[in-house]
Amino acid sequence: MTETLGSTGEFGLIAAVTKGFPQGEDVLVGPGDDAAVVAVPDGRMVITTDLLVEGRHFRRDWSSAYDVGRKAAAQNLADVVAMGARPTALVVGFGAPTDLPTAWAVELSQGLADEADLLGVSIVGGDTVQSDKVVVSVTAFGSLDGRRPVLRSGARPGDEVAVAGRLGWAEAGFAVLTRGFRSPRSVVDAHRRPQPPYAEGPRAAIAGASAMCDVSDGLIADLRHIAEASQVVIDVRSQALAVPEPLEAVAAATGLDALTFVLTGGEDHALVGTFEPADVPDGWTVVGSVAEGNQDLPAGTVTVDGAAYAAPAGHAHFAS
Amino acid sequence: MTETLGSTGEFGLIAAVTKGFPQGEDVLVGPGDDAAVVAVPDGRMVITTDLLVEGRHFRRDWSSAYDVGRKAAAQNLADVVAMGARPTALVVGFGAPTDLPTAWAVELSQGLADEADLLGVSIVGGDTVQSDKVVVSVTAFGSLDGRRPVLRSGARPGDEVAVAGRLGWAEAGFAVLTRGFRSPRSVVDAHRRPQPPYAEGPRAAIAGASAMCDVSDGLIADLRHIAEASQVVIDVRSQALAVPEPLEAVAAATGLDALTFVLTGGEDHALVGTFEPADVPDGWTVVGSVAEGNQDLPAGTVTVDGAAYAAPAGHAHFAS
Numbered sequence: 001m002t003e004t005l006g007s008t009g010e011f012g013l014i015a016a017v018t019k020g021f022p023q024g025e026d027v028l029v030g031p032g033d034d035a036a037v038v039a040v041p042d043g044r045m046v047i048t049t050d051l052l053v054e055g056r057h058f059r060r061d062w063s064s065a066y067d068v069g070r071k072a073a074a075q076n077l078a079d080v081v082a083m084g085a086r087p088t089a090l091v092v093g094f095g096a097p098t099d100l101p102t103a104w105a106v107e108l109s110q111g112l113a114d115e116a117d118l119l120g121v122s123i124v125g126g127d128t129v130q131s132d133k134v135v136v137s138v139t140a141f142g143s144l145d146g147r148r149p150v151l152r153s154g155a156r157p158g159d160e161v162a163v164a165g166r167l168g169w170a171e172a173g174f175a176v177l178t179r180g181f182r183s184p185r186s187v188v189d190a191h192r193r194p195q196p197p198y199a200e201g202p203r204a205a206i207a208g209a210s211a212m213c214d215v216s217d218g219l220i221a222d223l224r225h226i227a228e229a230s231q232v233v234i235d236v237r238s239q240a241l242a243v244p245e246p247l248e249a250v251a252a253a254t255g256l257d258a259l260t261f262v263l264t265g266g267e268d269h270a271l272v273g274t275f276e277p278a279d280v281p282d283g284w285t286v287v288g289s290v291a292e293g294n295q296d297l298p299a300g301t302v303t304v305d306g307a308a309y310a311a312p313a314g315h316a317h318f319a320s
Numbered sequence: 321m322t323e324t325l326g327s328t329g330e331f332g333l334i335a336a337v338t339k340g341f342p343q344g345e346d347v348l349v350g351p352g353d354d355a356a357v358v359a360v361p362d363g364r365m366v367i368t369t370d371l372l373v374e375g376r377h378f379r380r381d382w383s384s385a386y387d388v389g390r391k392a393a394a395q396n397l398a399d400v401v402a403m404g405a406r407p408t409a410l411v412v413g414f415g416a417p418t419d420l421p422t423a424w425a426v427e428l429s430q431g432l433a434d435e436a437d438l439l440g441v442s443i444v445g446g447d448t449v450q451s452d453k454v455v456v457s458v459t460a461f462g463s464l465d466g467r468r469p470v471l472r473s474g475a476r477p478g479d480e481v482a483v484a485g486r487l488g489w490a491e492a493g494f495a496v497l498t499r500g501f502r503s504p505r506s507v508v509d510a511h512r513r514p515q516p517p518y519a520e521g522p523r524a525a526i527a528g529a530s531a532m533c534d535v536s537d538g539l540i541a542d543l544r545h546i547a548e549a550s551q552v553v554i555d556v557r558s559q560a561l562a563v564p565e566p567l568e569a570v571a572a573a574t575g576l577d578a579l580t581f582v583l584t585g586g587e588d589h590a591l592v593g594t595f596e597p598a599d600v601p602d603g604w605t606v607v608g609s610v611a612e613g614n615q616d617l618p619a620g621t622v623t624v625d626g627a628a629y630a631a632p633a634g635h636a637h638f639a640s
Binding site: 045053124 | 367452461
């Protein structure tokens with residue numbers, strides 16, 4: 001008989017998963033008490049939280065438990081590096097039905113631990129509860145190591161806009177999966193398990209990025225967040241955006257537009273930043289520029305090749 | 321027409337709720353960026369997280385949105401003070417269906433903000449997503465202000481066990497509500513909105529508490545956590561436990577046992593600590609004592625009046 005959470009029980013589950021959570025030297029009190037205690041040598045803690053809900057952010061028939069764990073950790077760690085910070089720790093809330101196989105929960109936790117381990121991040125605490133659908137909440141922490149945080153509000157006219165990481169791959173994978181297919185494998189894998197360019201966040205901060213965020217809602221939508229917070233206009237040059245072959249293949253097979261994947265697809269957790277032209281780090285791709293607002297293009301506007309962008313601007317929750 | 325999350329949209333909701341979130345002076349970057357940044361002058365951050373799921377932790381027909389918000393904040397803030405720490409900040413994840421009235425979400429956030437405000441705590445960030453049922457995740461933070469954390473593992477033979485706050489009230493309220501009644505109002509209110517003795521956590525730490533936790537699973541179950549972590553035996557004296565009149569009334573009306581509410585009811589978020597006899601703070605009630613384990617009563621055991629306690633030991637998730 002398959003062991004389920006009902007037979008393993010809350011405390012059995014906690015014991016099974018926490019033994020796979022190595023604790024770094026900054027962890028003063030780890031899992032098992034009312035709260036964890038983490039050293040914050042910098043005196044400032046970077047904090048971000050995300051909630052993932054089955055059927056909305058993942059499907060158990062599309063993604064393995066391990067991949068859901070990797071993705072849940074990745075999207076939070078990407079938010080930390082998007083501040084220019086170094087991720088240090090995370091805590092996890094986990095809700096699941098009683099009949100969930102215990103192995104599923106253990107594999108999820110292994111995915112979380114392995115993604116955290118890429119960056120030496122400790123999983124310092126959590127909560128497990130019963131719920132009809134699987135719910136995963138992750139709160140991630142980071143250290144600025146003495147640097148200023150890189151906010152969305154710092155972009156200045158004359159800056160260049162540059163990107164690190166992939167755009168549109170996860171969205172193309174989602175388009176494939178929603179049509180019942182499983183290939184091209186590269187985009188399906190990208191949907192299941194994002195690969196944020198973690199090291200580039202602190203690197204961009206050190207290089208002098210004036211603004212930065214991670215691309216979770218889509219390039220245009222996330223640049224709009226920067227344009228609004230910074231009160232500037234941002235133009236994207238479509239010629240500068242690579243449209244990789246697998247995205248062209250998905251576009252051809254589905255009748256969708258490959259450039260739209262790149263401009264509006266989120267969940268690859270690329271990083272987009274603004275820099276003075278001399279400061280753009282090696283390996284980042286310049287894809288646009290920052291200008292002042294004017295009567296025709298008010299501050300907060302994002303254009304593509306100088307013109308308003310007509311296609312859907314990206315993902316928003318609760319949209320009908 | 322009632323405005324719903326579907327018409328308000330994610331960004332409209334975030335704008336509506338965050339304006340009610342005052343930010344304290346320790347908040348270096350508040351809501352609206354990829355992550356928040358909070359000052360941690362002590363150099364150590366206390367961190368705890370909880371997940372609340374509709375139908376499991378609250379029912380929308382039993383509790384107002386405002387009360388759910390108060391409770392979600394309270395149970396996390398109680399975990400922070402149970403470490404002997406002063407709560408400083410929290411972040412919130414919120415999942416809800418598209419047809420949820422926007423007013424419900426705004427009232428929930430007001431409840432969170434008001435409970436946080438009791439302690440000068442800032443709500444520094446969050447995430448809103450779509451889900452079939454309402455889900456609220458809260459991660460709370462605190463400062464030890466130079467003190468050592470009070471762990472579950474510090475109880476020593478010869479210590480006394482003392483309690484601050486109420487026991488059994490929320491459980492009696494739950495018993496009433498499950499039977500379709502709404503009174504006695506005092507226990508129903510206790511179920512809807514716990515009143516943890518926040519100030520007593522840091523006070524107990526300063527007084528020298530050797531171990532402490534908040535009573536969320538029930539007194540016996542939470543004392544077992546202390547007994548196991550400290551490798552001691554704890555005896556509770558039932559005569560020392562007050563059984564308040566409303567609990568007697570509920571017991572008489574339901575055929576349940578009032579003392580069982582007190583011994584096994586969680587969710588009032590009382591604090592239970594162990595102290596050298598001279599250190600028990602004023603206002604705390606001594607309810608038992610700590611001893612070494614022996615052949616008959618191995619370490620990790622909790623007894624009531626010297627005997628093994630036969631009734632259910634408290635709440636555990638995923639229990640059948």
